[in-house]
Amino acid sequence: MRRIPPGLGPLLLGLGLAVASHPAVAAFFGQEGASRPLTVGRLAELALNHVTLAATGLAVVTLLGVGLGLIATRARFAPFRGSIDTLAAFAQAVPPVVVVALALPVLGFGGPPTLLALTAYGIMPTLRGTVGALDAVSVEARQSAQAIGLTPAQILAYVELPLAAPGLIETLRTALILAVSVTAVGALAGASTLGTPIVAGLQNQNIAAMFQGALATAALAFLGDGLLLAIGGWLQPDHRLAAV
Amino acid sequence: MTARLLAGLSAAVLLPAVLLLLPLLNVAPNRLVTGAPVMAADALGAWLWPAVALAALGPGLLAASRGRTAAGLAGFACLGAFALLLAGLGADATDLIAGKPFPTRARLASGAWAGGFVLIVTLAVAARRTRLPGGGVTAAAVVAGAIGCLWMAGALDALSLAVELRARSDTLGAAIGEHLVLALGALLLAAGLTGGLALWRRGRGVVELTVSGVQVVPAVALLGALVAAVSALLSAAPLLRGYGLSALGSAPAVTGIAAYLLLPLWRGQQAARRAAGPGQHDAARALGLTHRQILVTIRLPLGAPDLLGGLRVAAVQALGLATLGALVGAGGLGTLVFDGMAQFAPDLILLGALPVILLSLTVEAALGRLEAALRRRWPR
Numbered sequence: 001m002r003r004i005p006p007g008l009g010p011l012l013l014g015l016g017l018a019v020a021s022h023p024a025v026a027a028f029f030g031q032e033g034a035s036r037p038l039t040v041g042r043l044a045e046l047a048l049n050h051v052t053l054a055a056t057g058l059a060v061v062t063l064l065g066v067g068l069g070l071i072a073t074r075a076r077f078a079p080f081r082g083s084i085d086t087l088a089a090f091a092q093a094v095p096p097v098v099v100v101a102l103a104l105p106v107l108g109f110g111g112p113p114t115l116l117a118l119t120a121y122g123i124m125p126t127l128r129g130t131v132g133a134l135d136a137v138s139v140e141a142r143q144s145a146q147a148i149g150l151t152p153a154q155i156l157a158y159v160e161l162p163l164a165a166p167g168l169i170e171t172l173r174t175a176l177i178l179a180v181s182v183t184a185v186g187a188l189a190g191a192s193t194l195g196t197p198i199v200a201g202l203q204n205q206n207i208a209a210m211f212q213g214a215l216a217t218a219a220l221a222f223l224g225d226g227l228l229l230a231i232g233g234w235l236q237p238d239h240r241l242a243a244v
Numbered sequence: 245m246t247a248r249l250l251a252g253l254s255a256a257v258l259l260p261a262v263l264l265l266l267p268l269l270n271v272a273p274n275r276l277v278t279g280a281p282v283m284a285a286d287a288l289g290a291w292l293w294p295a296v297a298l299a300a301l302g303p304g305l306l307a308a309s310r311g312r313t314a315a316g317l318a319g320f321a322c323l324g325a326f327a328l329l330l331a332g333l334g335a336d337a338t339d340l341i342a343g344k345p346f347p348t349r350a351r352l353a354s355g356a357w358a359g360g361f362v363l364i365v366t367l368a369v370a371a372r373r374t375r376l377p378g379g380g381v382t383a384a385a386v387v388a389g390a391i392g393c394l395w396m397a398g399a400l401d402a403l404s405l406a407v408e409l410r411a412r413s414d415t416l417g418a419a420i421g422e423h424l425v426l427a428l429g430a431l432l433l434a435a436g437l438t439g440g441l442a443l444w445r446r447g448r449g450v451v452e453l454t455v456s457g458v459q460v461v462p463a464v465a466l467l468g469a470l471v472a473a474v475s476a477l478l479s480a481a482p483l484l485r486g487y488g489l490s491a492l493g494s495a496p497a498v499t500g501i502a503a504y505l506l507l508p509l510w511r512g513q514q515a516a517r518r519a520a521g522p523g524q525h526d527a528a529r530a531l532g533l534t535h536r537q538i539l540v541t542i543r544l545p546l547g548a549p550d551l552l553g554g555l556r557v558a559a560v561q562a563l564g565l566a567t568l569g570a571l572v573g574a575g576g577l578g579t580l581v582f583d584g585m586a587q588f589a590p591d592l593i594l595l596g597a598l599p600v601i602l603l604s605l606t607v608e609a610a611l612g613r614l615e616a617a618l619r620r621r622w623p624r
Contacts (some may be wrong), residue, residue, distance in 0.1 A: 016334070090605060098567060101597055102593060105278070120274060184464040201472070210469075211468075211472040217461075218460070
């Protein structure tokens with residue numbers, strides 16, 4: 001029996017939601033009153049902004065979070081390891097809305113406070129996930145690599161990273177979902193994203209636009225999630241064997 | 245030894261640099277503009293050097309020595325620096341706004357926030373390193389007590405946050421109440437649902453998939469979709485309005501928040517279900533325990549820490565998500581935050597944000613402690 005490729009479910013769900021956010025579909029809901037569906041062009045523009053902001057934030061978070069995670073798992077930094085979990089737990093106690101709101105007076109309206117919130121909120125989970133993924137690499141694998149004379153850099157590149165890849169992909173999935181979600185919240189700070197029709201729609205009772213924004217944001221999250229799941233499945237060393 | 249000394253010296257330089265190089269206060273003509281920065285030398289006056297010396301001593305001692313006595317001394321130095329900083333800034337704010345027009349505000353600036361944050365973190369590390377029972381709680385209580393004493397003495401009255409608080413004290417109390425009700429309501433709803441779902445043994449896979457799928461949907465989108473769906477339903481069947489169903493308010497907020505709490509609660513429950521291993525089951529059955537006895541004396545105690553861990557994550561998430569409740573008209577501390585954002589008033593944003601952060605941190609710390617205590621009580 002052939003296995004269902006990983007990520008197919010979220011990808012299909014995302015496509016379905018994206019279709020449902022088309023103005024022709026969304027107009028069925030909220031036909032009365034102040035409902036004015038967004039045009040396809042406007043929706044695409046907002047989606048492009050959303051993707052750009054979220055991708056920039058995700059890139060920063062990945063670079064910093066995974067980089068710091070790699071540093072923290074080196075033997076030299078072992079004494080600091082205990083504080084990472086505590087710090088991560090406490091960093092999660094500040095919700096993203098609050099980070100966006102606090103950055104607003106400092107950075108002004110628009111993209112910058114959103115990007116700052118994205119980074120501040122995303123780093124600790126990514127760092128913790130990276131550390132967890134690298135910790136899951138077995139001691140035996142590391143010791144055998146050492147025994148055949150690999151340098152620490154080679155051990156990292158040929159043993160630790162490939163073995164930790166599934167965990168790292170999981171971490172990136174979390175970071176991606178956070179990025180899409182915080183970017184939507186950024187609409188409150190005046191960033192022009194898919195959250196904008198939701199926030200504006202709540203204020204002026206534009207139900208159709210609210211629906212479109214919500215469905216498109218969710219579609220984006222599911223599509224990104226599905227894409228990463230598919231990449232993760234493709235990276236899996238035994239996937240060809242499993243598919244036969 | 246030299247490495248220790250170097251670490252101590254570099255740690256000692258950090259806080260004085262923050263306090264001396266960044267502005268400690270901003271004086272603004274009204275509550276909406278940023279205003280002109282005031283540096284430490286002008287802001288603290290005679291308080292400056294004692295505060296800076298203590299702020300250098302605390303982190304320096306902590307980095308230079310691993311001993312318990314040094315940690316204790318470092319903790320006291322941090323406490324002293326914190327109290328001096330706060331008292332000095334309060335006194336200076338009084339001077340700065342004296343004789344100025346009424347809307348003038350003296351606001352804590354970047355240096356004060358960064359310095360205060362580093363002092364508190366250092367104090368927490370020091371308290372942990374003294375390894376005294378209840379050290380962390382005592383330190384937190386002493387900081388709260390110091391702020392409380394200064395507040396009662398009126399030393400902080402001139403700071404902009406206090407002015408904003410006095411203007412909104414009744415709103416703030418109500419908002420905190422609403423916030424707690426929202427979070428608790430969502431937590432109860434989600435806990436009930438999770439408990440119910442656990443009884444459906446066949447559907448475990450489906451539940452797991454659905455519950456983690458919800459996490460992918462951004463919170464703003466879920467709340468928006470809920471409101472839109474209920475309004476569409478109401479316009480299709482206006483009769484429902486008569487039963488008190490409404491598109492805005494606490495109903496969509498509680499439902500939306502609860503949807504996100506299902507995953508941590510579900511994961512905790514599943515971990516708790518697996519906590520008792522097959523060996524323990526067999527042993528219990530061999531002793532002749534009934535199902536009920538196994539549940540009460542073995543499975544519940546062993547699973548309790550996992551259940552509580554799920555509850556802790558869910559509670560912190562609920563408090564954070566409840567901030568978004570204001571978006572759909574459910575009230576809570578988000579109201580203050582969003583009002584502040586709309587008016588571009590930093591003090592108002594802080595007035596809403598600080599209680600959210602404090603509430604989440606308190607819940608996280610308290611439930612985390614309880615979880616650790618349970619794990620010690622019933623080790624696997």
